[in-house]
Amino acid sequence: MSTPVPISSSARATTTEEARYRIDYPLAAARNTRVVALDEAAEMIVRAASEEDWGQARFYVAHDPGHDLITMAGETVPLAGELEQSNTVVMVSTAGENSEAAATIGAACKVRGIMTAGLVITPGRLSSEALLTLRPYARILLVPADEDDLVELLRATRA
Amino acid sequence: MLRKEINDLLTQTGPGTKMGELFRRYWQPVLLAEELPANDCPPVRVKILSERLIAIRDSDGNYGLMDEFCAHRGVSLWFGRNEEGGLRCPYHGWKYDYTGQAIEVPSEPATSNFCENVKLKGYPLVKLGDVLWTYMGDPANQPPLPEWEAYTVSEKQNFTSKRLQECNWLQALEGGIDSSHVTFLHSGNLNTDPLFKGSKGNEYNAGDLKPFFEVVDYEGGLLIGARRNAEEGHYYWRVTPWVLPNFTMVPPRADHPMHGHFWVPIDDDNCWAWSFDYHPTRELTDTEVEAMRAGKGVHSANDDAYRPLANKDNDYLMDREAQRRGETYSGIHGIALQDSSLQESMGPVVDRTKERLVATDAGIIKARQKLRKAALALAEGVEPIGNRPEDQKVRSVAIVLPKDQPFVEGIGEAMVAKPGVPQTTV
Numbered sequence: 001m002s003t004p005v006p007i008s009s010s011a012r013a014t015t016t017e018e019a020r021y022r023i024d025y026p027l028a029a030a031r032n033t034r035v036v037a038l039d040e041a042a043e044m045i046v047r048a049a050s051e052e053d054w055g056q057a058r059f060y061v062a063h064d065p066g067h068d069l070i071t072m073a074g075e076t077v078p079l080a081g082e083l084e085q086s087n088t089v090v091m092v093s094t095a096g097e098n099s100e101a102a103a104t105i106g107a108a109c110k111v112r113g114i115m116t117a118g119l120v121i122t123p124g125r126l127s128s129e130a131l132l133t134l135r136p137y138a139r140i141l142l143v144p145a146d147e148d149d150l151v152e153l154l155r156a157t158r159a
Numbered sequence: 160m161l162r163k164e165i166n167d168l169l170t171q172t173g174p175g176t177k178m179g180e181l182f183r184r185y186w187q188p189v190l191l192a193e194e195l196p197a198n199d200c201p202p203v204r205v206k207i208l209s210e211r212l213i214a215i216r217d218s219d220g221n222y223g224l225m226d227e228f229c230a231h232r233g234v235s236l237w238f239g240r241n242e243e244g245g246l247r248c249p250y251h252g253w254k255y256d257y258t259g260q261a262i263e264v265p266s267e268p269a270t271s272n273f274c275e276n277v278k279l280k281g282y283p284l285v286k287l288g289d290v291l292w293t294y295m296g297d298p299a300n301q302p303p304l305p306e307w308e309a310y311t312v313s314e315k316q317n318f319t320s321k322r323l324q325e326c327n328w329l330q331a332l333e334g335g336i337d338s339s340h341v342t343f344l345h346s347g348n349l350n351t352d353p354l355f356k357g358s359k360g361n362e363y364n365a366g367d368l369k370p371f372f373e374v375v376d377y378e379g380g381l382l383i384g385a386r387r388n389a390e391e392g393h394y395y396w397r398v399t400p401w402v403l404p405n406f407t408m409v410p411p412r413a414d415h416p417m418h419g420h421f422w423v424p425i426d427d428d429n430c431w432a433w434s435f436d437y438h439p440t441r442e443l444t445d446t447e448v449e450a451m452r453a454g455k456g457v458h459s460a461n462d463d464a465y466r467p468l469a470n471k472d473n474d475y476l477m478d479r480e481a482q483r484r485g486e487t488y489s490g491i492h493g494i495a496l497q498d499s500s501l502q503e504s505m506g507p508v509v510d511r512t513k514e515r516l517v518a519t520d521a522g523i524i525k526a527r528q529k530l531r532k533a534a535l536a537l538a539e540g541v542e543p544i545g546n547r548p549e550d551q552k553v554r555s556v557a558i559v560l561p562k563d564q565p566f567v568e569g570i571g572e573a574m575v576a577k578p579g580v581p582q583t584t585v
Contacts, residue, residue, distance in 0.1 A: 010471040010504065014325070016428070019506040027513065088518055117518040126375060126567045135565075140521045141373040143567075149525070156516045156524040158160050 033057040033088040033159040035150070036069065038102055038133070041094040045121060047072055049150045057159040058082065066101025083108055088115045088157065091138060092150060094122060096129025106137025117153065119145040161511040161527065169530055170327045170508050172424040173209030177534040181404055182208055183296035184537065185546045186305045187423050188433050189284065190214055190291040191321060195222065202246055204237050208295060209426045213237060214284060215257060218244045222284035223257025224293050230261065230277050255279055288317050290433075306548040307406070308576035309419065309435045315442040318416075318451045319435040320458045322495065323466045328405065328430035329527075330502040330509055332422040335407035336522045338385040338399055342368050344497050347487045349412075352494065354436070354447065354456030358412035360557050360585040363387045363395035374522045375567055379403065379550030380529065382574070383522040384566045389559045395585060396566045398556040398574065401526055403533060403545030408555035409457065411584035416443055417555060418457045428507035431465075434458050434495065439554075440581050459495040467496055475500040552576040557585045 012018060035057060037046040043061050050059035050072050060069035060082070068076050083089070089109050091102055109116045118138030122128040123146070131143055142149055153159075161169075172179040187207065194203050195216040204227060205212040211227040213236045227235055229248040236255070240247045245262055247254040253274075254263035259281030261274035282293045283301075288310035294301050309317050324331050334340070342364070349361045367387035375382040380402040389395040397410035408419035416436040423431045434457040436443065443451075454460035459467040469476040475491045482490035491497045516524060533543050544550060554576050560569035573583035 010474045010500070014471055014503050014506055016507050019510070022510075022513075027515065090518075115518050117521065126377070127565045131565055132563065135373075139369075139371050140518045141371075142521055142525065143373055143375045143565075145376070149528070152528050153518070153521060153524055156160055156520070156527075157518060158515060 027158065031056065031088050031157050031159045032086045033090060033154065033157070034069075034082055034086045035059045035090045035092065035154070036101075036105060037061045038091055038093040038130075039095045039097040042092040042121065045094075045147050045150060046092055048147075049154065052151060054154065054159055056085075057154055062098060062101040062105060064098050064100040066098065066104030079105065079108055083112055083114060086112075086114055088117065088159070090117045090119065090150070090153065091134055092119045092121060093130035093134055094120075096131075096133040099133040102133050102137055109137070115139060118142070119150055119153070121145050121147060121149075160514055160516060163510075163512055165527075165531060166508075166511045168534060169527060170329050171427050172328065173427065177538055178404075178530070179208055180296075181530070181534045181537050181543060182424065183294075184300060184302070184543050185404060186285075186292045186294050186302065187405075188290045188319075188321070188421050188431075189224065189293045189423075191319065192286055192289045192291055195291065199241050202237055202239055202241055204235075206425050207293070207431075208424055210295070212282070213239075213246070214291070215241050215246050217241065217246075217257045221257040222286060222291055223259065223281060224284040225255065225257075225259035225281035226279040228279075229253055230279055231264075253277075257281075257284075288312075288319065289314055290319055302546040303548055306551045308439060308552065308554065309417075309437040311576075311578070312437055312439060313442070316439070317435060317437040318443055318448055318458075319433065320451065320461070321431050321433045321465050322459045322461050322499070323425075323464070324422075324430050324432045324499045324503065325428070325471060325507070326430070326499075326503045326505065327427055327508045328422045328424040330505055331420075331430050331432055331499070332401075332405055332407065333523050333526070334498045334502055335409075335420050335422065336381070336383060336399065336401050336526050337520070338372065338383055338397065338522070339370065339519050342370070344488050344501070345494050347481075347485060348494050348497075351486070352455050353450045354415050354418075355412050358415070358557075358585065360395060360397070360410075360412050363389055363585070367395075372519055372521065373566060374525050376525070376529075377567075379545050379553065380406075381522060381525055382567065386566070392562055393559050394562055394566075396556070396558050396560055396569070398558070398566060398570060400553045400555055400574065401522075402550055402553060403543065404530060406545075406551075408553070410555040410557040411582050412557065413584060414438075415456075415584075416447060417582050417584075419555070420457065432495070432499065438582075439576070440579060454493050454495070457495055459493055459499075467499070469493070469496050469500075471500075471503055554582060556583045558583050559585060 259279035
């Protein structure tokens with residue numbers, strides 16, 4: 001006589017049939033992401049991404065010393081205010097410019113417990129000024145990232 | 160988060176699917192050589208990429224992999240007689256050689272040419288190291304035989320095992336790419352497992368529980384670097400290579416053998432987790448091999464069908480007391496089963512429309528993107544990467560570098576497999 005499979009066992013719980021009973025409910029956008037371009041070429045990439053449909057993501061440009069950000073509409077806003085509700089900041093660099101701004105943003109994120117990511121968009125180059133600029137401040141770096149990696153990252157993280 | 164159609168694209172590997180076509184451009188491990196131990200040994204059923212096949216080793220030692228079912232009436236050739244240079248169907252005596260070509264149809268006249276036109280679909284089956292490999296794509300596109308270092312060293316320098324994992328291949332692969340889970344799930348094993356303990360790197364692991372990650376795009380796939388604080392002015396880097404579509408290596412610890420995996424789809428709900436250990440410059444010791452056979456390191460203790468003894472039917476032998484004591488983080492013993500138990504718990508094919516990835520999942524995000532792009536590009540005629548010998552001469556690396564040095568520069572040639580050159584390890 002075979003042994004009955006208990007209803008809570010892994011053998012039963014991992015079946016396709018049981019997957020049907022997983023609770024189905026809409027997921028809120030958990031990410032409140034700020035995307036910051038650190039140079040002109042990065043701005044073009046960030047601006048293109050900003051035109052897609054996002055939950056709570058907002059998009060900016062930063063110049064040294066980085067205490068203010070510039071929105072895609074050209075408005076200057078204080079960094080501290082824009083970080084208030086945020087839990088992720090993605091910095092995008094192609095050239096390693098505005099390293100002081102990267103440091104300012106990185107430090108501001110660190111004290112607020114905000115996750116930082118960096119995209120080093122230097123096609124074909126594994127080492128660059130952009131990498132050195134972002135490395136100290138980004139918990140995760142994509143090197144070299146493709147231009148579409150920004151949109152991919154934002155979509156995957158429900159930004 | 161992935162849209163359903165992308166999840167389907169990445170997880171379905173049967174004939175005619177885009178990811179299936181991509182897989183069919185690479186040599187894949189199919190059987191351990193021990194499964195066909197002698198000429199004229201019993202045939203073995205194989206399912207790979209959702210195709211039912213039969214593997215044989217004929218009277219002359221030729222290995223063959225072909226359609227499991229007789230062309231005549233669809234009988235499984237697993238019941239066949241493997242003798243005198245071929246596999247004979249026991250129903251009406253049709254006989255096939257190792258390529259699947261019919262060589263005898265007893266009901267036909269002796270001079271008939273009937274069997275010349277009967278050929279089962281067949282694939283090459285080649286022994287490299289102690290593993291049998293196949294290529295299931297168009298012969299016109301067949302790449303050179305694989306040159307993974309683990310299978311170019313002597314057999315005494317390598318130990319390979321396989322275990323059934325009862326979930327889609329991508330769930331298993333993503334575990335191999337995701338370095339961040341080691342800090343939690345495997346934390347109990349670093350200082351106790353005989354194939355991991357004693358490494359200076361373990362101290363760095365324990366001393367910095369929040370690693371930084373760099374995901375580097377390189378020609379064969381990705382290099383995922385996890386960095387932790389080391390001595391003043393230095394980082395400890397663990398670099399995991401992923402080569403398309405399904406090869407990963409674990410960064411080494413001390414002078415222990417190096418290990419890695421292939422994650423091979425059986426069908427869309429199951430895969431083989433192939434696990435290997437090798438040392439580039441010396442034979443494995445008896446003690447190391449004994450530990451591997453016992454399921455230590457990346458291996459598992461399995462039954463005769465290569466299903467782990469701890470499996471979902473016995474709740475993976477969950478040990479709540481060991482979990483409470485901190486010996487294991489999840490209550491499951493052994494690194495391999497710690498991974499597979501959680502990956503199987505997601506269900507056969509996890510619904511990735513419901514996941515909440517975080518930025519530190521960037522390696523997984525990037526790997527999915529590269530797989531998707533490679534599969535779609537192949538459909539447009541663009542050749543895939545990862546199936547050339549130069550893509551396969553890769554090693555994982557553990558190294559301490561100055562803080563201002565990019566890890567790709569710092570590791571330099573250390574990630575390139577070179578005969579007789581020791582691994583770079585901490």
